[in-house]
Amino acid sequence: MxxxxxxxxxxxxxxxxxxxxxxxxxxxxxxxxxxxxxxxxxxxxxxxMSSDEWYRQQVNSSTPIDYLIKSNGGVSQDDIELVRDLQELGLNDSVINVLLDYVKIVNRIGFIHPLVREMGECWLKKNIVTMESAIAFVREEWDK
Known part of the structure:
Protein backbone atom coordinates (compact mmCIF):
# COMPACT_ATOMS: atom_id res chain seq x y z
CA MET A 1 0.00 0.00 0.00
CA MET A 49 -8.87 12.47 40.40
CA SER A 50 -8.11 11.32 36.88
CA SER A 51 -10.76 9.51 34.86
CA ASP A 52 -8.76 6.29 35.35
CA GLU A 53 -8.76 6.75 39.13
CA TRP A 54 -12.47 7.57 39.06
CA TYR A 55 -13.22 4.45 36.98
CA ARG A 56 -11.20 2.25 39.33
CA GLN A 57 -13.07 3.69 42.30
CA GLN A 58 -16.45 3.04 40.64
CA VAL A 59 -15.52 -0.53 39.69
CA ASN A 60 -14.09 -1.31 43.13
CA SER A 61 -16.84 0.22 45.23
CA SER A 62 -19.87 -1.48 43.67
CA THR A 63 -21.23 -4.98 43.50
CA PRO A 64 -21.89 -6.10 39.92
CA ILE A 65 -25.65 -5.78 40.43
CA ASP A 66 -25.32 -2.22 41.80
CA TYR A 67 -22.90 -1.39 39.02
CA LEU A 68 -25.37 -2.63 36.38
CA ILE A 69 -28.17 -0.61 37.98
CA LYS A 70 -26.00 2.54 37.88
CA SER A 71 -24.86 2.02 34.30
CA ASN A 72 -28.01 0.51 32.76
CA GLY A 73 -30.72 1.91 34.96
CA GLY A 74 -31.85 -1.56 36.01
CA VAL A 75 -31.21 -5.28 35.81
CA SER A 76 -33.13 -8.27 34.61
CA GLN A 77 -33.34 -11.69 36.23
CA ASP A 78 -31.03 -12.96 33.47
CA ASP A 79 -28.46 -10.30 34.43
CA ILE A 80 -28.61 -11.44 38.05
CA GLU A 81 -28.11 -15.07 37.00
CA LEU A 82 -25.19 -14.05 34.79
CA VAL A 83 -23.49 -12.27 37.69
CA ARG A 84 -24.04 -15.30 39.94
CA ASP A 85 -22.52 -17.58 37.29
CA LEU A 86 -19.47 -15.34 36.98
CA GLN A 87 -19.07 -15.26 40.77
CA GLU A 88 -19.34 -19.07 40.88
CA LEU A 89 -16.54 -19.26 38.32
CA GLY A 90 -14.36 -17.47 40.84
CA LEU A 91 -14.21 -13.95 39.43
CA ASN A 92 -14.27 -11.18 42.02
CA ASP A 93 -16.76 -8.33 41.80
CA SER A 94 -14.38 -5.69 40.40
CA VAL A 95 -13.25 -8.03 37.61
CA ILE A 96 -16.89 -8.84 36.82
CA ASN A 97 -17.65 -5.12 36.60
CA VAL A 98 -14.80 -4.58 34.12
CA LEU A 99 -15.91 -7.62 32.10
CA LEU A 100 -19.51 -6.40 31.94
CA ASP A 101 -18.36 -2.92 30.89
CA TYR A 102 -16.19 -4.44 28.17
CA VAL A 103 -19.02 -6.59 26.85
CA LYS A 104 -21.43 -3.65 26.94
CA ILE A 105 -19.03 -1.49 24.90
CA VAL A 106 -18.00 -4.16 22.38
CA ASN A 107 -21.31 -5.97 21.99
CA ARG A 108 -24.08 -3.47 21.45
CA ILE A 109 -26.88 -6.05 21.49
CA GLY A 110 -26.60 -6.77 25.21
CA PHE A 111 -25.31 -9.55 27.39
CA ILE A 112 -25.40 -12.92 25.72
CA HIS A 113 -25.19 -15.12 28.79
CA PRO A 114 -23.21 -18.07 27.31
CA LEU A 115 -20.76 -15.73 25.58
CA VAL A 116 -20.09 -13.65 28.70
CA ARG A 117 -19.67 -16.81 30.79
CA GLU A 118 -17.21 -18.14 28.22
CA MET A 119 -15.32 -14.85 28.34
CA GLY A 120 -15.19 -15.11 32.14
CA GLU A 121 -13.75 -18.62 31.85
CA CYS A 122 -11.20 -17.35 29.33
CA TRP A 123 -10.17 -14.54 31.68
CA LEU A 124 -9.63 -17.07 34.46
CA LYS A 125 -7.47 -19.25 32.18
CA LYS A 126 -5.43 -16.15 31.33
CA ASN A 127 -5.11 -15.42 35.08
CA ILE A 128 -7.05 -12.16 34.85
CA VAL A 129 -8.16 -12.12 38.46
CA THR A 130 -7.51 -8.53 39.58
CA MET A 131 -9.13 -5.28 38.53
CA GLU A 132 -5.77 -3.97 37.29
CA SER A 133 -5.11 -7.02 35.10
CA ALA A 134 -8.68 -6.86 33.75
CA ILE A 135 -8.32 -3.19 32.80
CA ALA A 136 -4.92 -3.85 31.21
CA PHE A 137 -6.35 -6.77 29.22
CA VAL A 138 -9.32 -4.72 27.99
CA ARG A 139 -7.04 -1.88 26.89
CA GLU A 140 -4.76 -4.34 25.09
CA GLU A 141 -7.75 -5.90 23.30
CA TRP A 142 -9.12 -2.49 22.37
CA ASP A 143 -5.77 -1.51 20.86
CA LYS A 144 -5.75 -4.57 18.58
Whole structure:
Protein backbone atom coordinates (compact mmCIF):
# COMPACT_ATOMS: atom_id res chain seq x y z
CA MET A 1 0.00 0.00 0.00
CA UNK A 2 1.42 3.39 -0.92
CA UNK A 3 1.57 6.35 1.41
CA UNK A 4 -0.94 8.21 -0.75
CA UNK A 5 -3.69 5.73 -0.03
CA UNK A 6 -5.34 5.97 3.34
CA UNK A 7 -5.16 2.91 5.51
CA UNK A 8 -8.40 1.77 6.99
CA UNK A 9 -9.06 -0.01 10.24
CA UNK A 10 -12.41 -1.37 11.29
CA UNK A 11 -13.50 -0.38 14.79
CA UNK A 12 -16.78 -2.06 15.65
CA UNK A 13 -19.07 -1.40 12.71
CA UNK A 14 -17.26 1.81 11.72
CA UNK A 15 -14.27 1.94 9.38
CA UNK A 16 -11.52 4.30 10.50
CA UNK A 17 -9.60 5.94 7.64
CA UNK A 18 -7.03 8.08 9.48
CA UNK A 19 -3.40 7.62 8.49
CA UNK A 20 -1.92 9.00 11.71
CA UNK A 21 -2.74 8.18 15.33
CA UNK A 22 -4.08 11.73 15.74
CA UNK A 23 -6.46 11.35 12.77
CA UNK A 24 -7.68 7.94 13.97
CA UNK A 25 -8.17 9.25 17.52
CA UNK A 26 -10.21 12.16 16.16
CA UNK A 27 -12.40 9.84 14.08
CA UNK A 28 -13.07 7.52 17.02
CA UNK A 29 -13.56 10.13 19.75
CA UNK A 30 -14.69 13.19 17.79
CA UNK A 31 -11.92 15.36 19.25
CA UNK A 32 -8.18 15.78 19.05
CA UNK A 33 -5.77 14.30 21.57
CA UNK A 34 -5.05 17.81 22.87
CA UNK A 35 -8.78 18.43 23.38
CA UNK A 36 -9.08 15.06 25.15
CA UNK A 37 -6.19 15.97 27.46
CA UNK A 38 -7.78 19.35 28.24
CA UNK A 39 -11.04 17.59 29.05
CA UNK A 40 -9.14 15.18 31.31
CA UNK A 41 -7.54 18.13 33.14
CA UNK A 42 -10.95 19.76 33.65
CA UNK A 43 -12.29 16.46 35.03
CA UNK A 44 -9.32 16.17 37.38
CA UNK A 45 -9.79 19.75 38.60
CA UNK A 46 -13.48 19.10 39.22
CA UNK A 47 -13.24 15.68 40.91
CA UNK A 48 -9.70 15.66 42.26
CA MET A 49 -8.87 12.47 40.40
CA SER A 50 -8.11 11.32 36.88
CA SER A 51 -10.76 9.51 34.86
CA ASP A 52 -8.76 6.29 35.35
CA GLU A 53 -8.76 6.75 39.13
CA TRP A 54 -12.47 7.57 39.06
CA TYR A 55 -13.22 4.45 36.98
CA ARG A 56 -11.20 2.25 39.33
CA GLN A 57 -13.07 3.69 42.30
CA GLN A 58 -16.45 3.04 40.64
CA VAL A 59 -15.52 -0.53 39.69
CA ASN A 60 -14.09 -1.31 43.13
CA SER A 61 -16.84 0.22 45.23
CA SER A 62 -19.87 -1.48 43.67
CA THR A 63 -21.23 -4.98 43.50
CA PRO A 64 -21.89 -6.10 39.92
CA ILE A 65 -25.65 -5.78 40.43
CA ASP A 66 -25.32 -2.22 41.80
CA TYR A 67 -22.90 -1.39 39.02
CA LEU A 68 -25.37 -2.63 36.38
CA ILE A 69 -28.17 -0.61 37.98
CA LYS A 70 -26.00 2.54 37.88
CA SER A 71 -24.86 2.02 34.30
CA ASN A 72 -28.01 0.51 32.76
CA GLY A 73 -30.72 1.91 34.96
CA GLY A 74 -31.85 -1.56 36.01
CA VAL A 75 -31.21 -5.28 35.81
CA SER A 76 -33.13 -8.27 34.61
CA GLN A 77 -33.34 -11.69 36.23
CA ASP A 78 -31.03 -12.96 33.47
CA ASP A 79 -28.46 -10.30 34.43
CA ILE A 80 -28.61 -11.44 38.05
CA GLU A 81 -28.11 -15.07 37.00
CA LEU A 82 -25.19 -14.05 34.79
CA VAL A 83 -23.49 -12.27 37.69
CA ARG A 84 -24.04 -15.30 39.94
CA ASP A 85 -22.52 -17.58 37.29
CA LEU A 86 -19.47 -15.34 36.98
CA GLN A 87 -19.07 -15.26 40.77
CA GLU A 88 -19.34 -19.07 40.88
CA LEU A 89 -16.54 -19.26 38.32
CA GLY A 90 -14.36 -17.47 40.84
CA LEU A 91 -14.21 -13.95 39.43
CA ASN A 92 -14.27 -11.18 42.02
CA ASP A 93 -16.76 -8.33 41.80
CA SER A 94 -14.38 -5.69 40.40
CA VAL A 95 -13.25 -8.03 37.61
CA ILE A 96 -16.89 -8.84 36.82
CA ASN A 97 -17.65 -5.12 36.60
CA VAL A 98 -14.80 -4.58 34.12
CA LEU A 99 -15.91 -7.62 32.10
CA LEU A 100 -19.51 -6.40 31.94
CA ASP A 101 -18.36 -2.92 30.89
CA TYR A 102 -16.19 -4.44 28.17
CA VAL A 103 -19.02 -6.59 26.85
CA LYS A 104 -21.43 -3.65 26.94
CA ILE A 105 -19.03 -1.49 24.90
CA VAL A 106 -18.00 -4.16 22.38
CA ASN A 107 -21.31 -5.97 21.99
CA ARG A 108 -24.08 -3.47 21.45
CA ILE A 109 -26.88 -6.05 21.49
CA GLY A 110 -26.60 -6.77 25.21
CA PHE A 111 -25.31 -9.55 27.39
CA ILE A 112 -25.40 -12.92 25.72
CA HIS A 113 -25.19 -15.12 28.79
CA PRO A 114 -23.21 -18.07 27.31
CA LEU A 115 -20.76 -15.73 25.58
CA VAL A 116 -20.09 -13.65 28.70
CA ARG A 117 -19.67 -16.81 30.79
CA GLU A 118 -17.21 -18.14 28.22
CA MET A 119 -15.32 -14.85 28.34
CA GLY A 120 -15.19 -15.11 32.14
CA GLU A 121 -13.75 -18.62 31.85
CA CYS A 122 -11.20 -17.35 29.33
CA TRP A 123 -10.17 -14.54 31.68
CA LEU A 124 -9.63 -17.07 34.46
CA LYS A 125 -7.47 -19.25 32.18
CA LYS A 126 -5.43 -16.15 31.33
CA ASN A 127 -5.11 -15.42 35.08
CA ILE A 128 -7.05 -12.16 34.85
CA VAL A 129 -8.16 -12.12 38.46
CA THR A 130 -7.51 -8.53 39.58
CA MET A 131 -9.13 -5.28 38.53
CA GLU A 132 -5.77 -3.97 37.29
CA SER A 133 -5.11 -7.02 35.10
CA ALA A 134 -8.68 -6.86 33.75
CA ILE A 135 -8.32 -3.19 32.80
CA ALA A 136 -4.92 -3.85 31.21
CA PHE A 137 -6.35 -6.77 29.22
CA VAL A 138 -9.32 -4.72 27.99
CA ARG A 139 -7.04 -1.88 26.89
CA GLU A 140 -4.76 -4.34 25.09
CA GLU A 141 -7.75 -5.90 23.30
CA TRP A 142 -9.12 -2.49 22.37
CA ASP A 143 -5.77 -1.51 20.86
CA LYS A 144 -5.75 -4.57 18.58
Missing amino acids: TKDKKQSKKRGSKVIYGTTPEERFNEVHGMTIVEWQAKEEMFKAKTG
